[in-house]
Amino acid sequence: IVHSIGGYFTFTKYTCKKNFGMGTDSVVLTASDAGWINGHTYALYGPLSFGATTILLEKPSIILNEKILKKILFKLNPTIIYLPVTLIRILRSRRSKKISVKSVKSLGSMCEPLAPEVAKWYSNNFNLSNKPIVNTYFQTETGGIISSPKFNEEISKIKFGSVGKPPKILGVKLIKNKSLNKKEVVISNPWPGCMSIVLNGSKVWNKYWDKNKFFKLFDSASYDKLGNIVIHGRTDDVINIRGHRIGSAEIESILLKNKNII
Numbered sequence: 603i604v605h606s607i608g609g610y611f612t613f614t615k616y617t618c619k620k621n622f623g624m625g626t627d628s629v630v631l632t633a634s635d636a637g638w639i640n641g642h643t644y645a646l647y648g649p650l651s652f653g654a655t656t657i658l659l660e661k662p663s664i665i666l667n668e669k670i671l672k673k674i675l676f677k678l679n680p681t682i683i684y685l686p687v688t689l690i691r692i693l694r695s696r697r698s699k700k701i702s703v704k705s706v707k708s709l710g711s712m713c714e715p716l717a718p719e720v721a722k723w724y725s726n727n728f729n730l731s732n733k734p735i736v737n738t739y740f741q742t743e744t745g746g747i748i749s750s751p752k753f754n755e756e757i758s759k760i761k762f763g764s765v766g767k768p769p770k771i772l773g774v775k776l777i778k779n780k781s782l783n784k785k786e787v788v789i790s791n792p793w794p795g796c797m798s799i800v801l802n803g804s805k806v807w808n809k810y811w812d813k814n815k816f817f818k819l820f821d822s823a824s825y826d827k828l829g830n831i832v833i834h835g836r837t838d839d840v841i842n843i844r845g846h847r848i849g850s851a852e853i854e855s856i857l858l859k860n861k862n863i864i
Contacts, residue, residue, distance in 0.1 A: 603742055610745045613794065615652070630680065631659070631683045645658050665685070666696070685712070709728055774788075776824070787819045822837050
């Protein structure tokens with residue numbers, strides 16, 4: 603995938619400021635791989651655009667060591683913590699004690715759908731239950747966040763597990779996928795932050811566009827009662843059992859209801 607320079611960089615800086623509240627004095631703690639789009643955008647280029655500081659942990663196992671984690675948090679005073687959902691789930695399963703770090707202003711999650719139960723734990727664990735999780739929804743193809751709760755939104759307007767409401771200018775829509783009997787996410791108005799081309803991959807590029815020229819993200823989703831988007835998982839990555847197409851997020855939601863599974 604090839605991104606533009608100006609369009610990608612502008613969108614990166616905009617979403618860093620709008621969604622995370624990032625600025626010159628920010629210290630961003632992230633366990634994202636630098637070679638991944640999360641690492642590109644919110645660990646490297648975004649913070650660099652402000653002259654902010656990044657604590658980049660490419661070995662997530664460091665965070666699982668409670669003594670080392672506390673040492674990092676209290677010595678380096680991060681203002682933004684941005685972790686993969688998988689890592690948050692592992693931290694939760696270990697039943698870590700609450701950590702109160704006064705410097706932390708916003709908590710973010712990346713990659714997989716963030717289940718409400720996990721989001722609540724994440725928020726409570728860092729004593730930020732009065733603020734929403736910046737549960738980011740985007741892909742390498744989009745360059746930056748399509749939709750997420752903002753760090754300074756009223757908690758009453760955001761339901762745990764949702765990815766908030768996307769800016770109208772981005773043209774994010776949920777349309778019916780008849781073959782799956784689900785709604786899927788599409789973009790009707792691609793912006794300069796999106797990918798420009800797929801290098802030597804015209805066949806792959808063409809698969810992204812439907813008959814209405816909407817850009818497909820291959821994710822199923824729905825709206826909650828507050829009008830926020832909830833992502834359910836991939837439309838092209840499912841387990842097919844007796845004709846039932848089950849996504850990983852659906853399986854996780856059932857497992858989380860069983861108190862014997864941590």
